[in-house]
Amino acid sequence: MVEPPPLRTLILGGTTEASALARLLAGDARFAPILSFAGRTLAPVPPPIPHRLGGFGGAAGLAAYLRAERLAALVDATHPFAVRISANAEAAAGATGIPRLVLRRPGWTAIPGDDWRRVDTVAEAAETLGADPRRVFLTIGRQDLLPFRAAPQHSYLLRSVDPPDPALVPPRATAIAARGPFSEAAERALMAGHAIELVVTKNSGGDDAKLRAARALGLPVIIVDRPPMPSGETVADAPAALAWLLAHHAAADPRGV
Ligand SMILES: NC(=O)c1ccc[n+]([C@@H]2O[C@H](COP(=O)([O-])OP(=O)(O)OC[C@H]3O[C@@H](n4cnc5c(N)ncnc54)[C@H](OP(=O)(O)O)[C@@H]3O)[C@@H](O)[C@H]2O)c1
Missing domain, CATH: 3.40.50.720 (NAD(P)-binding Rossmann-like Domain)
Incomplete structure (x- = not known):
């Protein structure tokens, strides 16, 4: 043949x-x-x-x-x-x-005990943070940061593979460049070390260590639904x-x- x-x-x-x-x-x-x-x-x-x-x-x-x-x-x-x-x-x-x-x-799905606030867009995620200053872990990649400049009252921990464009970064931000996968223990230590109060992520699916860490720490997660x-x-x-x-x-x- x-x-x-x-x-x-x-x-x-x-x-x-x-x-x-x-x-x-x-x-x-x-x-x-x-x-x-x-x-x-x-x-x-x-x-x-x-x-x-x-x-x-x-x-x-x-x-x-x-x-x-x-x-x-x-x-x-x-x-x-x-x-x-x-x-x-x-x-x-x-x-x-x-x-x-x-x-x-x-995509990821919430399990009992998760505190997820689902939104349709990254801009809606920024609005959902609210008026009071919060300490936010922002893991949405570096291309979609601009809406968070409109919420400058919050402190942000940004994580992306490459450093973000300074023009997109909100005023009170600490940027770390890192490529996953990450362990749940490392995610927990990172969030606890920065006294994070809220996590913002897209529903990318795949490695969910940050969601498991947020669950373990009892942190709310603002999650952008998939298109x-x-x-x-x-x-x-x-x-x-x-x-x-x-x-x-x-x-x-x-x-x-
Ligand atoms: N959006 C995210 O959150 C995200 C997260 C992780 C990884 N990525 C990856 O990063 C890339 C860009 O994402 P995006 O959200 O900017 O995409 P997009 O908005 O869908 O695409 C914008 C333009 O980038 C070019 N492009 C995108 N992916 C390409 C590929 N694999 N090969 C060649 N050209 C490509 C195309 O340009 P032309 O029209 O000129 O062909 C496309 O029209 C994608 O490959 C995606 O898989 C995206």
Whole structure:
């Protein structure tokens, strides 16, 4: 039996799941993958497969890239809050007819004893902090800090992979640059050490050490709900995405046409 040619696959990344899928595909002759990063992280961990950096120029640019690179499969493994690139992926896959899979980790859910205040936007999270000064642990990444400048009465502990742009940082803020995963014990020590009263996070899903630490310390959490999911076939982890890719590889024409 003739083996189908390697499946040329674009993975849209910037997440733990995209990196996990890259590790599963590395060295597997059935795939010719490329991992795409937006280019926001200053020093991304080099993946074990070929990668590229930077935007494509909207949905039309992405469709042109898919055609030019003769890609045969697209995995949207971007962050649940990265809505523009996911919409572009959907449109570009529709325009080119290239099969698309959404790889999205499940969100977190509260358990009894959690004190969660769910909001729809980061701006609403800033308003929900209230008028009285509080000590807030802000773990929403460095791109979405601006709304908190409108709540300067609070003291903020900011954590992000790279240092934030000073123009976005609220006045009373301590910034720490760190890349997870973090242990629950370390999260508890950090929050206790800074006398944190409230945690603000997006419902990103994945490693929940900060939520377990907040629970253990009895702290309220303001949590920004996810935007709507992209439509289409969706899996929750890298092994399930590999299974989808294997099925597409097996169904490919051995002549590579
Ligand atoms: N939003 C978050 O909270 C968050 C958290 C952790 C990681 N991330 C990751 O950081 C990246 C940027 O997030 P965002 O919220 O700024 O996204 P976004 O608003 O959905 O995308 C903005 C633009 O950035 C470019 N882009 C985004 N992801 C890309 C990728 N993987 N490869 C190439 N270009 C990409 C696209 O530019 P063009 O239109 O020019 O193609 C897109 O239109 C994403 O890859 C995401 O997975 C985001």
